[in-house]
Amino acid sequence: MIYSALIPLLIFLPNVVLIFAPPIKDSLPEKINKTASYILFETIEWISRxxxxxxxxxxKIYLGGGIENxxxxxxxxxxxxxxxxxxRYMFGGRDYRLLYSNLWKIPLPLALSPFIYFLGASFILHSMPMLLTAITFGATHIHISRLERDRLLCASQNCTSLTSS
Known part of the structure; x- marks a missing residue:
């Protein structure tokens, strides 16, 4: 069981970077008034975390071969x-936009990669609760990240922010 505890820690650990190396102020968009649906998605995301x-x-981790491997x-x-x-964020000058921009042609890699990681974890843990939680986390995390990416794009183009879609 001790090894299985490393699963979330390995993904959530880099988030500590934001405490010690926050984004440069010039790259942060203005604060927004969050819609009720945004707050709901955010709350569900945090509960799933x-x-x-x-x-x-x-x-317990099961590596019996086949699908688990x-x-x-x-x-x-x-x-x-x-x-x-x-x-990329750290070596790119801590620009907040780098957390939401594509990597190669992968959209929202900082949202997609933990979702895929936790889906895989649900299989090696043989855990239906982890699978359901990973799906919930992925859906809400990707949606919120997409809204934040769109808000960053709008801020750079001086358009109205999209927080309610």
């Missing part, structure tokens, strides 16, 4: 992509 942190503590490989690829985006 908590479940993702807790579920592995009550689960493929899922573990996919997890490593997703984690590598995730760390690559964080490295």
């Amino acid at each position: 908590l479940f993702i942190l807790v579920i592995p503590f009550f689960s 493929w899922c573990l490989a996919i997890m490593f690829i997703a984690m590598g992509l995730y760390y690559l985006v964080w490295a």
Whole structure:
């Protein structure tokens, strides 16, 4: 069970970067008034994050071969992509927009990679609660990230922010 606890920590750990190396102020858009639907998605996202942190503590990793090994490989690829985006942020001058921009042709890599990672984790943990939580987290995290990316694009083009879609 101790190894399964590393699953969420390996993905959430880079977020500590924002505490010690916050984005440069010039790259941050203005604060927004969040719509009720935005707040709902954000709340569901945070609840699913908590479940993702807790579920592995009550689960065991199973690597019997077949699908589990493929899922573990996919997890490593997703984690590598995730760390690559964080490295781009750090070495790119801590520009907030880098957290939401495409990497190669992959849209929202900082939202897609943890979703794929946690889907893979649900298979190696043989955990239906983790699978359902990963899907919930992915849906809300990707939606919120898309709204934030669109808001950043609007800020750079002086248009009205899109927070209610």
